[in-house]
Amino acid sequence: MMETPAKRIALYGGTFDPFHNAHREVVRSALSQLPVDCVFVMPLGQAPHKNRRISPAAFRFEMARLGVEGIEGAIVSDDEISTPGVDYTYETVLRLKEQFDPEIIYILAGSDVLSSIDSWFRVRDLLREATLAVVRRGSDHSGDMQAKAKELQKRCGARVVFFDMPPLTLASSDLRARIEKGQALNGQCPAQVESLIQRHHLYTFSSVYSSISAEKWSHLIEMEGLSWPYLSQERRVHSASVAQYAGYLASLTGVDIARAMECGLLHDLAKQLPLREQRELAGAFLKDDVMLAAFSEELLHGPAAAEIISTFDDSRDEEFLNAIAFHSTARPGMSSLEQILFLSDKIAYDRTFCRLEPIRALAEGGELRAAMACCLREVFNALVREGIALNPISLAAYREYAGDSSLY
Numbered sequence: 061m062m063e064t065p066a067k068r069i070a071l072y073g074g075t076f077d078p079f080h081n082a083h084r085e086v087v088r089s090a091l092s093q094l095p096v097d098c099v100f101v102m103p104l105g106q107a108p109h110k111n112r113r114i115s116p117a118a119f120r121f122e123m124a125r126l127g128v129e130g131i132e133g134a135i136v137s138d139d140e141i142s143t144p145g146v147d148y149t150y151e152t153v154l155r156l157k158e159q160f161d162p163e164i165i166y167i168l169a170g171s172d173v174l175s176s177i178d179s180w181f182r183v184r185d186l187l188r189e190a191t192l193a194v195v196r197r198g199s200d201h202s203g204d205m206q207a208k209a210k211e212l213q214k215r216c217g218a219r220v221v222f223f224d225m226p227p228l229t230l231a232s233s234d235l236r237a238r239i240e241k242g243q244a245l246n247g248q249c250p251a252q253v254e255s256l257i258q259r260h261h262l263y264t265f266s267s268v269y270s271s272i273s274a275e276k277w278s279h280l281i282e283m284e285g286l287s288w289p290y291l292s293q294e295r296r297v298h299s300a301s302v303a304q305y306a307g308y309l310a311s312l313t314g315v316d317i318a319r320a321m322e323c324g325l326l327h328d329l330a331k332q333l334p335l336r337e338q339r340e341l342a343g344a345f346l347k348d349d350v351m352l353a354a355f356s357e358e359l360l361h362g363p364a365a366a367e368i369i370s371t372f373d374d375s376r377d378e379e380f381l382n383a384i385a386f387h388s389t390a391r392p393g394m395s396s397l398e399q400i401l402f403l404s405d406k407i408a409y410d411r412t413f414c415r416l417e418p419i420r421a422l423a424e425g426g427e428l429r430a431a432m433a434c435c436l437r438e439v440f441n442a443l444v445r446e447g448i449a450l451n452p453i454s455l456a457a458y459r460e461y462a463g464d465s466s467l468y
């Protein structure tokens with residue numbers, strides 16, 4: 061992660077949902093005032109308290125990455141996201157110690173932590189391992205804070221230091237509420253974060269998400285964590301974007317929302333594996349050499365991902381696995397879930413191509429079959445322009461969705 065070992069490190073954890081200007085100020089102020097070599101900005105994976113559906117980790121990691129750009133010494137870490145299970149600061153601190161063997165670890169926290177830290181997991185052990193670095197905003201009453209710090213020191217042996225930042229009062233929950241109401245953010249997040257939020261329509265699907273049970277949501281986050289090491293950050297953002305759009309289409313068409321989102325999160329799992337491995341996995345899934353031969357190199361990752369997923373969990377049903385296996389070819393006889401994944405992969409908000417809007421309009425109007433025909437036609441047009449042969453499974457699918465009068 062770092063070229064030179066960091067001896068004095070700070071950990072700044074949070075959901076960063078979204079990452080805003082006050083988060084950036086905390087990082088900047090810590091680096092300029094505390095004796096540290098770096099600050100690890102660590103977006104949370106699984107929250108201990110599941111009172112809200114936090115955004116997919118790929119978006120939150122990306123916002124943090126863009127949010128600290130240009131700050132020397134700020135390192136966005138996926139340690140908690142890629143570690144299975146609920147994340148506790150105590151365990152994260154132990155992993156950082158093992159990895160870097162630092163002289164000191166600071167935990168960056170807001171002043172509210174002085175009153176709430178008792179509820180943290182293994183707080184006494186944590187405070188033995190790390191020093192609490194509490195940020196003072198201009199408006200904070202430093203007398204009260206000193207008294208609370210002394211009290212914490214007496215009670216738990218805590219070491220507490222303070223650093224200052226400008227009096228910025230921003231709350232992620234307020235920003236999410238603003239976006240939900242269609243209000244502008246007015247520069248309250250770093251510019252690149254704001255444009256990511258706009259491009260991916262983040263925080264506009266809260267009502268879709270809230271219809272998913274907390275249990276199913278935490279399963280989704282767990283699946284995203286499982287797929288994390290397989291994918292580049294760019295591909296993770298694409299997968300989260302497809303998941304979000306698939307959830308939206310599912311909500312419009314009566315399909316299980318969590319299931320559609322899970323397909324989106326996992327569909328490109330095999331995309332970055334070596335081709336030979338993709339071919340072997342695809343062959344194992346398809347169990348049919350003629351069918352396998354219809355999958356060109358760019359398409360093998362679909363059935364390969366289906367094979368990997370069936371090994372994660374052998375109770376996966378055929379529809380789920382087929383949705384993933386045929387997400388880039390389509391096939392005749394697709395279920396609504398399969399069509400939703402195929403379409404979302406092509407028209408989610410991370411995609412930009414001309415003539416995309418008519419496909420979105422059909423899909424969002426619930427006309428999935430018409431959207432399939434329209435989308436396949438666009439895919440074929442692009443392939444013909446590039447001189448690439450059309451896939452026989454896709455052609456058979458197109459004939460079904462467009463009727464026999466088709467051009468292809």
Ligand SMILES: [Fe+2]
Pocket residue numbers: 327328331361387388405
């Ligand atoms: Fe794909």
Ligand SMILES: [Fe+2]
Pocket residue numbers: 298302327328405
């Ligand atoms: Fe994809």
